[in-house]
Amino acid sequence: MSVKVITSRCPQNHPCPSVMVCPVGAIQQNGYDAPTIDESKCTNCGRCGRFCPMGALVVNK
Numbered sequence: 001m002s003v004k005v006i007t008s009r010c011p012q013n014h015p016c017p018s019v020m021v022c023p024v025g026a027i028q029q030n031g032y033d034a035p036t037i038d039e040s041k042c043t044n045c046g047r048c049g050r051f052c053p054m055g056a057l058v059v060n061k
């Protein structure tokens with residue numbers, strides 16, 4: 001898995017702004033739940049990991 005979502009760091013109370021940051025639409029969110037990653041789309045670019053202020057998205061290079 002290239003991006004790990006650390007749900008304990010995500011407040012899960014807002015629309016995830018990282019969804020808009022992903023250039024390939026690999027981040028989905030169901031309601032205000034912590035986001036999930038579609039690994040078949042993810043290119044491991046690292047943008048979401050740098051963007052999330054909570055550090056909830058950890059990109060494994």
Ligand code: SF4
Binds near residue numbers: 041044
């Ligand atoms: S690493 Fe890049 S491609 Fe993968 S989910 Fe994050 S922003 Fe999207």
